[in-house]
Amino acid sequence: xxxxxxxxxxxPSGCIVEMHTITHAVLMGLxxxxxxxxxxxxxxxxGYLFLHVLALFELREDVKESRWDPPFRKFSSPFYPGIGxxxxxxxxxxxxxxxxxxxxxxxxxxxxxVVVNDGSTDATLDRLREQFDLEAIDAEIPFDIPAxxxxxxxxxxTDEKLLVVDKDxxxxxxxxxxxxxxxxxxxxxxxxxxxxxxxDALLQIVTPFLKEPTTAVxxxxxxxxxxxxTVEDGIVTDVSLPKTGLPGLQVMEYxxxxxxxRLGLNRINGLILISGAFxxxxxxxxxxxxxxxxxTITEDxxxxxxxxxxxxxxxxxxxxxxxxxxxxxTEVPSSRRVLSRxxxxxxxxxxxxxxxxxxxxxxxxxxxxGTLVMPFFVAAETxxxxxxGLGYVVLPVAWxxxxxxxxxxxxxxxxxxxxxxxxxxxxVFSEVWSFNRYDSxxxxxxxxxxxxxxxxxxxxxxxIVAWRGLIEYVRGVETWGVMxxxxxxxxxx
Amino acid sequence: MAGAVGAFGYxxxxxxxxxxxxxxxxxxxxxxxxxxxxxxxxxxxxxxRRDRVRDDLREALLERLFADDPGWEEWVExxxxxxxxxxxxLLDEFLRELDGGDKAQLQGxxxxxxxxxxxxxxxxxxxxxxxLDALTWLTLLGDPDPYLxxxxxxxxxxxxxxTVTLLSETDSLDGAGEGVSILLxxxxxQFTVFGQDTLHRISRSxxxxxxxxxxxxxxxxxxxxxxxxxxxCANLETSVGDQDLSWLTAALETENEAIxxxxxxxxxSFGWRETVRDRAFLERAVGDPSPRVRGAVxxxxxxxxxxxxxxxxLYALVSETHPRAVERxxxxxxxxxxxxxxxxxxxxxxxxxxxxxxxxxxxxxRHGSKRVYS
Numbered sequence: 001x002x003x004x005x006x007x008x009x010x011x012p013s014g015c016i017v018e019m020h021t022i023t024h025a026v027l028m029g030l031x032x033x034x035x036x037x038x039x040x041x042x043x044x045x046x047g048y049l050f051l052h053v054l055a056l057f058e059l060r061e062d063v064k065e066s067r068w069d070p071p072f073r074k075f076s077s078p079f080y081p082g083i084g085x086x087x088x089x090x091x092x093x094x095x096x097x098x099x100x101x102x103x104x105x106x107x108x109x110x111x112x113x114v115v116v117n118d119g120s121t122d123a124t125l126d127r128l129r130e131q132f133d134l135e136a137i138d139a140e141i142p143f144d145i146p147a148x149x150x151x152x153x154x155x156x157x158t159d160e161k162l163l164v165v166d167k168d169x170x171x172x173x174x175x176x177x178x179x180x181x182x183x184x185x186x187x188x189x190x191x192x193x194x195x196x197x198x199x200d201a202l203l204q205i206v207t208p209f210l211k212e213p214t215t216a217v218x219x220x221x222x223x224x225x226x227x228x229x230t231v232e233d234g235i236v237t238d239v240s241l242p243k244t245g246l247p248g249l250q251v252m253e254y255x256x257x258x259x260x261x262r263l264g265l266n267r268i269n270g271l272i273l274i275s276g277a278f279x280x281x282x283x284x285x286x287x288x289x290x291x292x293x294x295x296t297i298t299e300d301x302x303x304x305x306x307x308x309x310x311x312x313x314x315x316x317x318x319x320x321x322x323x324x325x326x327x328x329x330t331e332v333p334s335s336r337r338v339l340s341r342x343x344x345x346x347x348x349x350x351x352x353x354x355x356x357x358x359x360x361x362x363x364x365x366x367x368x369x370g371t372l373v374m375p376f377f378v379a380a381e382t383x384x385x386x387x388x389g390l391g392y393v394v395l396p397v398a399w400x401x402x403x404x405x406x407x408x409x410x411x412x413x414x415x416x417x418x419x420x421x422x423x424x425x426x427x428v429f430s431e432v433w434s435f436n437r438y439d440s441x442x443x444x445x446x447x448x449x450x451x452x453x454x455x456x457x458x459x460x461x462x463x464i465v466a467w468r469g470l471i472e473y474v475r476g477v478e479t480w481g482v483m484x485x486x487x488x489x490x491x492x493x
Numbered sequence: 494m495a496g497a498v499g500a501f502g503y504x505x506x507x508x509x510x511x512x513x514x515x516x517x518x519x520x521x522x523x524x525x526x527x528x529x530x531x532x533x534x535x536x537x538x539x540x541x542r543r544d545r546v547r548d549d550l551r552e553a554l555l556e557r558l559f560a561d562d563p564g565w566e567e568w569v570e571x572x573x574x575x576x577x578x579x580x581x582x583l584l585d586e587f588l589r590e591l592d593g594g595d596k597a598q599l600q601g602x603x604x605x606x607x608x609x610x611x612x613x614x615x616x617x618x619x620x621x622x623x624x625l626d627a628l629t630w631l632t633l634l635g636d637p638d639p640y641l642x643x644x645x646x647x648x649x650x651x652x653x654x655x656t657v658t659l660l661s662e663t664d665s666l667d668g669a670g671e672g673v674s675i676l677l678x679x680x681x682x683q684f685t686v687f688g689q690d691t692l693h694r695i696s697r698s699x700x701x702x703x704x705x706x707x708x709x710x711x712x713x714x715x716x717x718x719x720x721x722x723x724x725x726c727a728n729l730e731t732s733v734g735d736q737d738l739s740w741l742t743a744a745l746e747t748e749n750e751a752i753x754x755x756x757x758x759x760x761x762s763f764g765w766r767e768t769v770r771d772r773a774f775l776e777r778a779v780g781d782p783s784p785r786v787r788g789a790v791x792x793x794x795x796x797x798x799x800x801x802x803x804x805x806x807l808y809a810l811v812s813e814t815h816p817r818a819v820e821r822x823x824x825x826x827x828x829x830x831x832x833x834x835x836x837x838x839x840x841x842x843x844x845x846x847x848x849x850x851x852x853x854x855x856x857x858x859r860h861g862s863k864r865v866y867s
Contacts, residue, residue, distance in 0.1 A: 064622045070651075070687035071589070071632045071658055077690045078728045137854070139846035142823075143816035155851070160858030184824075210686040213720040214751040284785055287817075411511045418518040422525060429529040436536055444533040448526065 084183030102234025119169025276300030298349020347469025389463030795825025
């Protein structure tokens with residue numbers, strides 16, 4: 001670095017000049033970074049506000065519609081398309097029977113439950129065999145399936161809706177592909193084995209396919225946090241806010257993500273993420289793009305982006321929708337270690353999908369998704385936490401060089417925090433005003449508190465997690481990590 | 494903190510700008526906090542009050558329902574505002590579940606609660622969901638008069654479906670023709686599943702008006718609506734006499750793959766008809782470039798199930814290259830196995846065995862015994 005070189009004999013005056021130059025450069029850099037951060041933050045904030053307002057309009061219509069119950073018998077109507085519920089299962093012997101029973105008893109006229117035993121090393125398959133009287137189908141599968149080797153396909157002799165596939169371990173995407181290729185249903189619902197689905201959820205999540213039978217390719221519902229909720233016979237019977245901080249903060253995040261982000265994007269037909277825990281897809285469309293990719297760790301994000309890409313390239317009219325009321329419940333990490341692992345995985349997956357589909361960015365050929373949604377997503381979700389994290393590192397440097405206007409920084413931090421809290425409260429308000437699952441004002445008060453709390457420590461910690469996720473992505477880390485679950489209240493020990 | 498921002502010749506100190514932003518954010522926070530908490534408390538209080546009286550009201554309602562003279566008018570007069578609202582929600586629940594004399598008895602409670610009068614006012618209003626609420630209540634109460642006496646004209650597909658349901662449920666519909674006309678004349682948009690179901694219900698006994706309207710209008714419909722009407726046709730399960738089905742065969746040759754598949758399913762439900770017996774037409778259909786449509790055509794031929802249809806199906810399956818379409822064809826053929834040469838399936842390979850196995854397990858799960866197909 002020439003600017004720091006000090007020649008013998010010229011040290012005193014040269015050193016001062018060089019030092020001055022370095023300090024000046026650092027100060028200029030810091031000032032530039034400061035302006036960049038403020039401008040960047042302002043842009044992202046306007047974007048989020050825009051999304052939140054759009055979400056409110058969307059929610060208003062959805063709430064009105066959900067409160068009207070048309071006078072006809074849904075179960076005798078032949079117009080609900082069949083849904084294959086694909087359940088990948090790896091070492092789920094403790095819960096698989098209950099999960100399958102719960103899926104089989106969902107309120108929907110025509111379903112098929114396809115459980116894919118993804119090379120479990122425990123007794124998952126035996127449990128299913130015993131409980132549902134499974135028998136192996138004595139015929140070769142007449143088509144190729146883009147998945148690891150399948151050892152057997154089983155049918156239940158007691159429940160015609162159940163199909164079980166036994167295959168070599170290949171990961172979640174691989175298991176989903178096996179299920180998608182083997183279901184006979186025109187739509188399939190991808191769910192995690194431990195996801196609890198509201199009894200009427202399928203009747204609601206299918207709505208876009210009924211309204212737009214020629215164009216709907218995917219729809220997603222709301223995922224809520226099940227920690228501390230009471231679960232009986234596979235149904236959430238009592239909704240409680242988690243008693244501990246970390247899951248509570250995640251409730252806040254989920255509310256904001258679903259009631260603001262996804263609803264807002266839905267308003268402009270720009271939904272690019274449907275949660276892997278509960279989403280409905282047109283089977284044929286997903287088969288057309290080769291199913292889920294095996295080499296990605298966030299297959300749910302990847303599949304929706306690829307559907308957008310493929311259908312736009314094919315010049316086909318299509319819709320991807322979000323329906324705010326069908327609810328699936330999932331247990332979220334309650335320890336910082338597991339949460340960090342999950343979020344790093346999500347970050348790596350997001351990077352992967354963004355990099356793989358970078359051609360879509362700012363590309364008018366991909367419509368609104370290419371020109372608006374993807375760039376905003378990358379700016380806010382991919383780069384946003386990194387820039388914020390960098391900001392926390394730069395602050396002490398600026399202070400060291402005397403370039404820190406402490407009053408300004410404090411004001412900026414308070415304003416950004418206040419704005420962040422406002423956006424979070426917007427999500428809570430949407431919840432209270434619409435479906436009001438957290439019906440006690442004390443719970444709502446606690447939710448509002450979490451909206452404040454997440455800005456002090458949790459938010460900063462997430463920027464570290466994002467940076468770690470980026471480093472892992474660059475290093476090519478591909479591990480999934482194990483989700484440690486503590487089970488639900490009301491379940492048998 | 495120094496610095497200022499200049500614009501249009503004015504200089505505003507940075508501190509002032511930040512203070513204004515802080516004020517706006519503070520205001521937004523205060524408002525959103527109080528609205529959220531206020532709304533939550535309000536809903537909680539209302540829900541609690543309603544929950545407190547619900548069980549007693551349910552009991553009282555059931556007691557009166559089974560009495561000789563329920564005395565709804567006198568009972569309703571004794572109820573508070575909250576109790577009336579809970580009674581209304583209980584009434585809604587029971588009317589959807591009960592039939593016959595019990596339902597007729599309950600309809601008197603609706604009148605006592607003033608629901609028909611309210612519905613009349615709602616129909617004069619402008620909101621779609623107000624209209625839908627009114628029409629739904631009138632259907633549940635079996636009382637079309639407020640609608641018949643009003644100047645309300647259904648416009649949206651949902652309003653049209655709710656109106657036809659009201660008229661058909663109260664025997665006020667002047668045949669399927671009137672229903673189809675309300676549902677489909679100059680329609681803008683497409684139906685929800687309720688609309689589709691309504692069209693299906695009124696056309697099941699008399700499909701002529703639907704088929705006539707579709708023949709005349711199908712070109713002007715948007716694709717989702719056409720697909721919905723085709724799905725209704727596919728589920729009519731009724732004889733269509735000598736109706737002109739040329740619009741269906743035309744739909745089978747449109748550009749949209751989903752429409753072509755829906756048309757094949759609709760044709761499948763109408764049986765083997767002279768109008769579609771044309772071999773050239775069938776050859777075009779089984780030669781469709783889309784495996785999804787070919788699969789639907791195979792199912793259509795399987796549904797027809799007569800010898801000429803099955804021979805076209807078998808012939809097509811032998812040369813079919815898409816494994817998924819083959820499987821759909823063999824699944825359609827399995828149900829007609831008794832009508833084909835027992836040696837023929839051998840040429841269909843593993844797809845045939847696969848379909849046979851599945852058909853046997855379907856039977857076993859449904860009936861407890863395995864019907865042997867092979």
